[in-house]
Each structure stands twice: as C-alpha cells, then as structure tokens.
Amino acid sequence: MKFLFDLFPVLIFFAVFELAGLDQEAAAASATHLFGWMAASGVIIAKNGPTMWATVATVLGTLLQIAWLKLRGKHVDRMLLATFGIVVALGAATVWFQNDAFIRVKPTVVYWMFATVLLVAELGFKRNLAQAAMAQAMQLPAPVWRKVLWSWIGCFLFLGAANLYVAFNFPIETWVKFKVFGLMGITFVFLVAQVLLLSKYIVEDPQE
Numbered sequence: 001m002k003f004l005f006d007l008f009p010v011l012i013f014f015a016v017f018e019l020a021g022l023d024q025e026a027a028a029a030s031a032t033h034l035f036g037w038m039a040a041s042g043v044i045i046a047k048n049g050p051t052m053w054a055t056v057a058t059v060l061g062t063l064l065q066i067a068w069l070k071l072r073g074k075h076v077d078r079m080l081l082a083t084f085g086i087v088v089a090l091g092a093a094t095v096w097f098q099n100d101a102f103i104r105v106k107p108t109v110v111y112w113m114f115a116t117v118l119l120v121a122e123l124g125f126k127r128n129l130a131q132a133a134m135a136q137a138m139q140l141p142a143p144v145w146r147k148v149l150w151s152w153i154g155c156f157l158f159l160g161a162a163n164l165y166v167a168f169n170f171p172i173e174t175w176v177k178f179k180v181f182g183l184m185g186i187t188f189v190f191l192v193a194q195v196l197l198l199s200k201y202i203v204e205d206p207q208e
Contacts, residue, residue: 005065007184009087012061014180017054021173024049031056038095051100051172058103059091079117083110104167104175107183108160115156122149138201148194155190159183 020027027049035056036042044052062084069076086109093102121127130149131140140148166178 008065009058009061010180010184013054013058014176016057017050017176020050020053027053035095038092039098040096041098045098048098048100051103052095052098054176055091055094055103059087062087079114082113086110086113100172101168104172105164107163107179108167111156111160111163115153115160118149118153118156138198140198140201144198144201148198151190151194155187159186162186 024046028044028046029049031044031049031052032039032042035052036044039052062080066076066080066084069080086106090102090106090109094100118129121129128145128149130152131145134148163179163183166182167175170178
C-alpha cells in the first residue's frame with residue numbers, strides 16, 4: 001500500500017496529461033482561465049496545456065498526500081516534505097516559463113536527493129539509513145547492510161541518470177510514459193530482486 005501511496009502523484013501526472021492531451025486547445029483554454037495568472041505571459045499556449053495541467057495536478061496530489069497523513073494523525077516524513085518543496089519550486093517554474101524542462105528534471109532531483117541523503121548519513125554520520133528503515137523486518141550482518149545501502153544509492157543514481165537521458169532525448173509524451181512504466185518498473189524490479197536476495201534474513205512474526 002505504501003508503494004501505491006508514494007506513486008500517487010506520478011499516476012496523477014500521467015492520468016491528467018493523457019486526459020488533457022485529448023484536446024490540447026481546450027486544456028490550454030481552461031488552464032489559462034483557472035491558473036493563467038501563474039504564467040509570465042498570462043496565457044497558456046495550446047501545446048503546453050496538458051503539461052501545465054499535469055504539473056498543477058502533481059503539486060495538488062503531493063499536497064493531498066501530506067494532508068491525508070496529517071488528518072490521520074500520521075507522521076509526515078521529512079523526505080515527503082522535501083519532495084513537496086521540490087515539486088512546488090519546479091512546478092511553479094514550469095508554469096511561469098511554460099517550459100517543461102523543469103518538470104522533466106524533477107524525478108532526477110528527487111532521486112539524487114535520496115542518494116545524497118543516504119550517502120551523507122553513511123559517510124558523514126556513520127548511520128546506515130537503509131538499516132534504520134528495515135531493521136525491524138530483517139536482521140543482517142553489518143557487511144550485508146552496507147551492500148544494501150550502496151545498492152539503494154546506486155539505484156537512485158541510475159534512475160536519476162535514466163530520467164535525464166529520456167527527458168531530453170525524446171518527446172514529452174515518451175518521457176511521461178517512461179516516468180510511469182519505466183522508472184517505476186525499474187524500481188519495482190529492484191525491490192523484488194532485493195526481497196528475493198534477502199528473504200532468508202526476514203524476521204517472522206512469532207504471533208503468526
């Protein structure tokens with residue numbers, strides 16, 4: 001369920017982009033009416049309609065995630081708050097300049113932020129955040145925990161680089177599909193492979 005929760009803004013972006021793309025002129029006209037004031041020119045041009053709608057929807061989707069957690073009395077992770085800040089900043093730039101390069105680079109900024117946090121915690125504070133997050137579910141020898149940590153760092157760095165390659169070498173329609181099916185697919189395969197490799201270390205609940 002948490003995986004789907006984390007995926008919510010990405011799915012929102014994809015759904016809104018595809019829906020708005022069915023009629024770009026109508027999407028641009030409605031975007032101009034509702035949030036054209038957010039653009040430097042005051043008018044959203046037709047070809048940018050789907051991207052502008054999807055960008056605004058992503059900001060609202062991430063805000064809804066935070067609001068949902070708050071309403072349920074749940075802890076809002078600092079990484080989610082940081083991600084929200086990045087989405088707002090790059091989303092605002094996307095709409096203001098009507099330049100999709102800002103929103104295209106967003107996944108890379110987020111992935112590399114994750115990698116940086118893991119790296120700084122390990123090298124600067126001698127704290128393995130992968131172990132801190134997963135210690136209750138499995139018990140691993142210290143060398144294995146380090147391998148898990150570096151595998152996550154490597155995965156985030158690779159995902160960020162892959163996003164940049166597709167974002168600036170293919171049309172935005174291709175990038176939007178890659179963002180959902182490519183980046184999320186790679187992440188899912190990585191998670192499954194890691195679970196299979198570490199399954200022998202999983203701690204079973206004695207009450208079950």
